[in-house]
Amino acid sequence: MGSHPTGATRRQFIVATGLSGLGLCLGLRPAKGSAMTTPTAKRVIVLGIDGLDVRICRELMAQGQLPNLARLTEGGTFSPLATVNPPQSPVAWSGIASGANPGVHGIYDFIIRNPKDYLPDLSLVKLKRSKFGFGGGEYVDPKAGQAFWDVAAQAGLSATVVRWPVTFPAKGSKARMLSGLGTPDVRGSLGRYVFYAEQAKEDPDMRGELIGVSFNGQAAETEVRGPMTASFGRRSFATVKLNLTRQADKLILKTESQELTLGQGQWSDWLHFNFSVGLRGHVKGIARFFLTSLNPLGLYLTPVQLDPDEPCFPLAEPEGYAAELGKVVGGPYATLGMPEETKGLSEEKIPDEAFLQMCQDISAEREKMFDYELGRLKDGLLAFVFDTSDRIQHMFWRLRDTQHPLFDAKLAAKLGPVIDDHYRVMDQVIGRTMKALDDKTALFICSDHGFEPYSRSVNLNTWLAEAGYLKLKKHDPSNHGELFEHVDWSGTKAYALGFGSIYLNLAGREKDGQIKPGQEAQATADELAKRLTKLKDQASGQPVVHQVHRKADIYSGPLAEQAPELVVGYNPPYRVSWTTAIGGSGPKVFEDNTQKWSGDHCIDASFVPGVLFSNLKLDLAGKTPKQTQLAATVLKLLGLKPDKEMEPGLV
Secondary structure, eight states, rough: OOOOOOOOOHHHHHHHOTTTTOOOOOOOOOOOSOOOOOOSSSEEEEETTOOOOHHHHHHHTTTTTTTHHHHHHHHSEEEEEBBOSSOHHHHHHHHHTTSEEEEHHHHOSSSEEEETOOEEEESOOEEEEHHHHHOOOOOSSSOOSHHHHHHHHHTOOOOOEEESSSOSOOOOOOOOEEETTTTOOOOOSSSOOOEEETTTOOTTTTSSEEEEOOOTTTTTEEEEEEEEEEEEEEEEEEEEEEEEEEOOOOEEEEEEOOEEEOTOOOOOOOOEEEOGGGGGOOEEEOOOOEEEEETTTEEEEEEEEOOSSSOOOOHHHHHHHHHHOOOOOOOOOOOSSSSSHHHHHHSSOHHHHHHHHHHHHHHHHHHHHHHHHHHHHOSSEEEEEEEEHHHHHHGGGGGTTTTTTTTTTHHHHHHTHHHHHHHHHHHHHHHHHTTTTTTTEEEEEEOOOOOEOEEEEHHHHHHHTTTSSSOOOOOOOBOOOOOGTOOOOGEEEEEEEETTTEEOTTTTTTTTOOOOOOOHHHHHHHHHHHHHHHHHHHOOBBEEEEEEEEHHHOOSSGGGGOOOSSSEEEEEEEEEEEHTTOOOOOOOSEEEOOOSSOEOSSGGGGOOOOOEEEEEEEOOOOOOBBBHHEEEEEEETTTTTOOOOSOOOOO
């Protein structure tokens, strides 16, 4: 599949889809000129839908399956939205929020490295360690720059932000906020599932946590593990006892305060766990069980997430806002940054249907929150992100891509429509939103990126080693050397980390840097880029890399020097391997992607633009708008001056 076409003109599209008679006209027009002292909108709604794809939107609108987006298109604007580089969720959503490129906000990839020891870290969350060196510390905002909602809130306007990525910790803002992607679980990690198994078999590649269970007759005792706690210099998990009773057709689960019964193939409701952590008192968490198999036992547990009634980390601003939303939802709700846990599905600890049900439940929670905030938006700003759409496309693209190694025609007949189904769910949300609009309300619907198939993986560090840029102490096919375990830095010129980044092993910056800054670094980067653009997959003869981007060409700002020297933009269906992303090197350069994570966007940005819908008739002058133009656009409509780092808006 190639890049998304720009498509027909607006008039041609309306005629072709038979929409000319619907006639939606909301009357709101963008103001001309950059100087604004009087707001042209009393309310602005920014509705983010993660991964909403231009091509799929066009196809489904043409089939009459997205009637509300079609009406919005007729009366307003529909356009591809040029995504940032690289097209990754934390990078893109930070760009939309700040109106600036990564050289300003400092988020370049999901995974970054510490040049002092080369070890990878997450860009989504940042912990400032205690200066006394006893562990602990406090979470701080991982990104720089001003978000558009901060500008609005500081000006005295009402501003509400729900589930926007890279907003943890939710503190210090004058906006009302519930944090999104990047919010940790009670352990301070981004979430790891647990699988209780009666016939437990260790798997070194398993990303979840395996706990063996032994029954004495019908009964077994195990535990739910919470945060780490320290006592007399020893660290261990704080735990809650879990008693299991197996009967002929059900499993009874019991803690000190709760009891529930599960049948095979059934999800539990949210359960509460109260972990004693010594001098720190208690940490409260929530999680759900899924009974995969009754006999032998196979019991899946989601990551234990922050309890919105009493979160142990700064989940919301003000402090009681998370609990307020719990009353709206009708109980606990998913708080983890990425609660649609995908590894349990990839590693076949839960079936496709269970994962889909989890996604639908989470989406329903978000809908209740959105409807609540939409209903009380009298003036000011509402920014809200739905992200389940992204997870469903990642995991079920294999059922619409007949060339994927895991394509299953029988399963596709059953579950193949799930992506389109979720687009229709989002269209219904948009329909309710449109009913709330008036001639003083501006609506923007945007996404961070689109989607393409992912069926071949590239072990980029393996290629760098074969090409002489990265030196390995040994090459063990059974040990991929993640976290750069096998790298000899004294003989290494460049290394790959994250989902598109190549760093030079730069003298004076990296711990054991070998490449001199200046002319040698430039020559090495140029040579690397030239060789990569010629890279072909010998199995198919296909070119693998669409373009290699140099940081000087795509980044500017005070944090631009922190960026990787090169960003590799792949041709679909190629993507960097999971092993490369965390500093490893696979046994060969290319391999089939045999995971259920089968759709992706970590390729060249030109292939996966986001989308922009608006009730405004925006004059785009034949140009594709950029994500970084939205922040200034929103602020100008509200009569506010954009931050100096923000790119010019669309009005």
